[in-house]
Amino acid sequence: MGKFLAVFVARNLEFFRDRSTLIFNLVFPVVLIFGFAYAFPGGGGTTFKVGTIGSPPAAGSAADVAFLHYKHIQFVPYDSLRAPLDRLAHHQLDMVLDFEGLEYYVNEASSNGYVLERMLAPEGRAPAAAIFAKKTVSGAPIRYVDWFIPGIIGINIMFGSLSGVGFVIVRYRRNGVLKRFKATPLSAFEFVSAQVLSRFFIVAFLSLVIFAGTDLALHFRMAGSWALLALVNALAILCMIALGLVFSSRIKSEEVAGGIMNLITWPMMILSGVFFSLEGTPRAMQAASRAFPITYYIESSRAIMLDGAGFSRIAGDLGVLAAMTLVFLAAAAALFKWE
């Protein structure tokens, strides 16, 4: 018991005296809790989701129909019709209301759409029926797993890259492997490049195996180009590895590395649309999601797989991923230290 207590106390002292680890372990959960509280202020459980185009009608105007004030309907604003109509076709939205064109769109195959239409214009009666013209789209629902798979691959890329490069380099630095390499003619660039390429191969291989293996049973929807999807994946892996290099460039403690990794991965997992769509979340949160590389990966791979998006449609996401990769690599090169 004495030995146990001695080790227990020594370990606690070690932890609490390591200020960096302590800060990361304290700050991160607090930030996460506040982040969730801000992002999901309600009790959760929206029943219906309606996409909207244009500004909502002024209060008291003819178009300000009672439907717009019902509870349990989430109104998600969009800039143009294209994205919400895609989502309506895939049953990810239940209705689209165009305040500018005074039209509403429903998917004839959607049960939620049927109910919402009855709430908006019961049996075609005025006033709403006289104000909003009906339009329809068609399309089979997209399974959650089809929507979810890019997120799962994205998480795999994120963890595989960050831990595989970040953690490993930190461990090498702590236990002296880096020092041993430093004593040889091997340059830092050569060492880091080898780590990057090795991890790129490993993560790409694992992602392919996970995707192909599960696809055998689940037959994911693939509406777009495999080559384009491969390109997005390759860029995302490089970007996450580069991010791993940045955070591992100087840290010597695996505990600090763990804290930083939590700080990076948890917000990315939750705020990048891996598990649920960010549509309808506060604009600040959506803006924050733009800071994470995985957001661009998930958006572009979903666009390719679910909507058949071509290069031009995802070029923006690819550009951001490429720019982030370059910035991370430059930062890692500037910050890297053997010891």
Place this chain on the structure above:
Amino acid sequence: MAESPASVPILEVRDLHKAYGKVKAVEGISFSVREGSCFGILGPNGAGKTTAIEVVETIHEPDSGTILYRGERVASSFKENIGIQFQDTSLQEFLTVRETLELFSKLYPAPRPLDEIVAACSLEEFIDRDNRKLSGGQRQRMLLGIALVNDPDLLFLDEPTTGLDPHARRNFWRLVEGIKAQGKTVILTTHYMDEAEYLCDDIIVMDHGRIIESGRPRELLLKHFGEAVIRVPRAAVPAGAAFSCPSEAEEGFVAFTCADTDASLRELLAGGVDLSGISVERRNLDDLFLKLTGAGLD
């Protein structure tokens, strides 16, 4: 007049300083190392030995001072000319000894053939074993092998036998002797005075970041202790006899401190001393270290 190549030391260190914050780890040390010699850096824990050697290895930048390799300031190619065995090091895991050696061999432009390394370090019996599953002595031999992969002219060994059992230490010394026999220069830090006496041609003794003594081990012992202490039973020394070497009365004995053991023994014999009960004791580097630092080597 320019120095002839033969007289240029393979390594020369001038007024080297290195501090970590307020801690002055190395304070103005200077020394030179002859080619083909084994040069020992001795000192207690915290004396600055490892810092000094790692600055010379260019692992750390010195705060000031000059390091010359064959008379020239060390350049980036210096790493290709030296081999290093660190005091503490880890290797990439899940590799065999052979794979580990191959990995490091590939980091150098002109590596030594693997078979030669294996033979020089006696790695045959565990060459295909996982590098995590070696005994202490085997691990040190493998690390020595890694230090030799580039066939270096200058080899740094930082406390290479610390933690080894006496048998493994002796084995390691034989390997170092073999390396010396190939004309390599060895710079060795050690806690063990017997190791320094056995292997080193020249030594420096460091304490608190400074060199407090330097020279050849035997000359230093002579300088500080004379060659040996000859103890003769008091009854064996004729009354009134006088001898050239200083003597001191001990309980039942007379202790003669002499510079030349052979000459002193002859003088004692000629003076009528009965040598049948004598003992001859040599002082060692441990004694020297105690004298210089006032502390034992821990």
